[in-house]
Structure formats: structure tokens, C-alpha cells
Amino acid sequence: MQTRVSIVIPTLNEANSLERTLRHLALLHPPAAEIIVVDGGSEDETVAIAEAVAVSGCMPPGTQLHLLETEQRGRSLQMNFGAEAATGDILCFLHADTWVPDDLVKVMSHTLEDAQIACGGFVCLLAGPQTTRWGISLHHYLKTYYAPLLFRPRLFFKGLRLLFGDQVMFCRRQDFWECGGFDPALPIMEDGDLCLKLVQKGRICMVNRVVQTSDRRVAHWGSLKATAIYSYIGFLWGLGVSATYLKKFYADIR
Template sequence: MVPVPISIIIPTFNEEAGIADSMKGLLGLVREAQDIEIIVSDASSDRTPEILAGFPVRVCRSAKGRAVQMNTGARHTKGSILYFLHADTLPPATFLGDIRRAVSEGRRAGCFRMRFDDENPLMNLFGWFTQFPLPVCRGGDQSLFIERSLFEEIGGFNEAMQIMEDYDMVRRIEAHTPVHILETEVTTSARKFQQNGIIPLQINFAAIHLMHALGFDQESLKRYYRENIR
């Protein structure tokens, strides 16, 4: 049986410090894989595209903004399944099989559970909560797979959103189908927590969720993020 084609889409912005390691890690997982492609949607002003030129991935230039970049990347793909992955997140070794199995079972969209690359007990606790089907437990770091037909039906990511675009995407997907949570875990960088402090950053993330729920506009959310999170 021919595997379901999967397109991996990675948005990047000034990732020169870590993109080589990220690519090596991902390519190590897909070296023997069939029917996959890796599209990097890049908005960098640093050496990220030069570094990416040394890897077997396709780079497309995009305007800055994660929603815009993910939509731009999607337009350059061919796969029937789109898999959106952050540059500092590594999927589990079994991720292609996990996604294909879920799709064969009728799951039109889904994400992985998540762990951080930091064994701090609080970080482990935050990762543990990602197994639950609660909106507040969803985030882009968990990555997202979605059937192309559903992605196109709901209009892709909302490019008017510069903050909470992943949360908004999940909400719109769930108007059509549940977002399935796979049992395996992606591993994502804890650098923001290390830079900002674990509790202060989590409080700021909670504040942004609350502001969004209360109807604050994108400019207010962006300003709060810029003033409080490094």
C-alpha cells in the first residue's frame, strides 16, 4: 500500500542558532520515509536560509507572522496531509506512522502530547496536561496534522491573528471534527521558560488567554506579549 503523502511545514524566523540541529534531528527521523516533503516557510533576516540550503528541504520565502508563514508553506505543498511543526520542536520517532494510522482511522486532524527538553518538575507537569482535550491545553508546540481538504475548507490559519493563531485554528477545526490527541509526545524547547522564569511566563500566557477570551484586540495582545515576554 502506498503511504499517505505528508507535507511537513516549518515556519522559521531568525533561527540561525538552532536550525541546523533541528534539521538534523528531524531528517534523522525521516531518512527512510516515503511520500513526505519538508517545506520551510522562512521570514528570517539572519543566516537561517543560508544554513537551510545545506539540507534536503524546500525553502519558500514568506512575510513574517506564524499564521502567514504556515499558510504560505501550505501553498507550496503537495501532500494530502499537512503537518505543521515549530522549528524548535522534535516529533517522536514514530510520528509519520502515528499520523497515518490516525488518518486511516478517520481522524481528520490531531496533535501530539508534549514534553519539554527540561526535566524541571513544573515543566513535566505542564507537559502532562497536554494529554487532556481542553482548549487551554492546546498549543502550537504540540504540532498539528490536518487533512488538506479540511484545511482548505476552513480557510487555513487566520492571518489577521499574530497571537493565539494556533488556539484559533483548533477552535475552528473543532467546529467540524474533534482534534485527536495522539499518545506519543513531541519534545519542545523550554528556552522561553528559561529566559523568562517558569512561573512568570506561565502567568503571562494565562493573562494572554484571558485577554483573548475577554475580547481584547490583536494589537493589545501583541503589545502585552512584547512588553512582558522575551
């Protein structure tokens, strides 16, 4: 019996990215069982786009596209809300500005066939209309390894890797809820926190496949400033600084 995958997409004013993301998901082979868009009160055309795609008939047979709207704004809250509605065996958390390979479902299912793996993610390549951010993408990849080695060495050798939302995190639904899901109190670094909890269930796996995500933060800040902000937030979080404090350095960019 084929493993059922639920893809959860938290959105807030993602009109510039969401339609492209959903069109990519319509090409998945094998298809996902369901795609759940969880909107936290968008003031642009995000909701209308999701509704239009849902009735367009572009999704393959067997894939349900659901739109959930909630007043609980924030990625942790929205992703938990979507996970509560999900029925799949595997939960995949996808940002609205990230695009995945068409064999996504197969890769995730195959990865989690290994009972010793609790969570997985992909190599993330930041790119925009004019350029690919090779340097920052490489740093994000290396940070997955050096950050847990530096700040949580005991857990690193137990299998901890520090994944981020842009890397399309996925795990078993049962493991997700047994670990308590995303911490609803965290406005940032909820992905790293989930890794710390899931490593108690098994290894965190970096899949040797690429997903592409928008470089809009880097384009807005510039490469040097973006690298400094990413490094600063990661370093302070590793030292235990409050995520609420760190959020002020990580403004929303659309």
C-alpha cells in the same frame, strides 16, 4: 498507497535550532514526502542553514526539502504560504525549535485514518540543555483540556481540545483549506483559532506521544513569570480579547 505528509516549518532567526530540527526530520521512518521551510526574512544564518541541508544529501530518498522566502512575516502568514505550496495529503506544522519522534509520519497517518478526527497534536515536553520543565509541561498538557472545557464547553463535548504550535499540529490538507487555514490577521493564538474551526470537521485528538521543544522562553522569563504569561494570555483569549493586544505580552525569544 502510502499517505503523503508535508511538514511546514515557519522560521525567523532560527539559526540556533533549525539544523538540529532538520537533521531529526532526516531520520523519519517512513519519511515525509516534503519538508517546506518558510522564512520570513531572517537576519541570521537560518536561510544558509536550510540551503546547506538541502544540498547535503542527508534527506532520505523520496523527501524533498524546499526553502521558501516571503516578505509576509508572521507564523500564520508563513504557515499558510507553506501550505499553499504543499502537495501532501496531511499537513504538519512544526516549529523550528521542536524535535519529533522518528515514527512521526506513521503516527499522524494512523491517527487520521479515523474519519471522525480532524486534527491532532502531541504531548509537548519543554526542555533545555540543563533541565526539563516538568511543571510547565504538565500545565500545558492540562490546559489542552481545561481551557476548552472552561471557555467553550459545548465544543469541548463535541471534541474540542486546545492545541498549540509546540504540540506539532497536523490535519488533512483538504480540511485545512475548507476551514480557511490559519487566520492571517492573528499574530498569536492562530493555533487555537484553527482548532475552533477544525472541530466543525471532527474531533481534535491529543496523541499520547511526546515531542520536545526548547524551553528558551521559560529560561528567559523564569518559570513563575512564564506560567503567569501563558495563563494570562490563554485566559484573556478565552474571554475574546484581541490577539493583537495579547501579542505585546508574548515577545519573540531567540
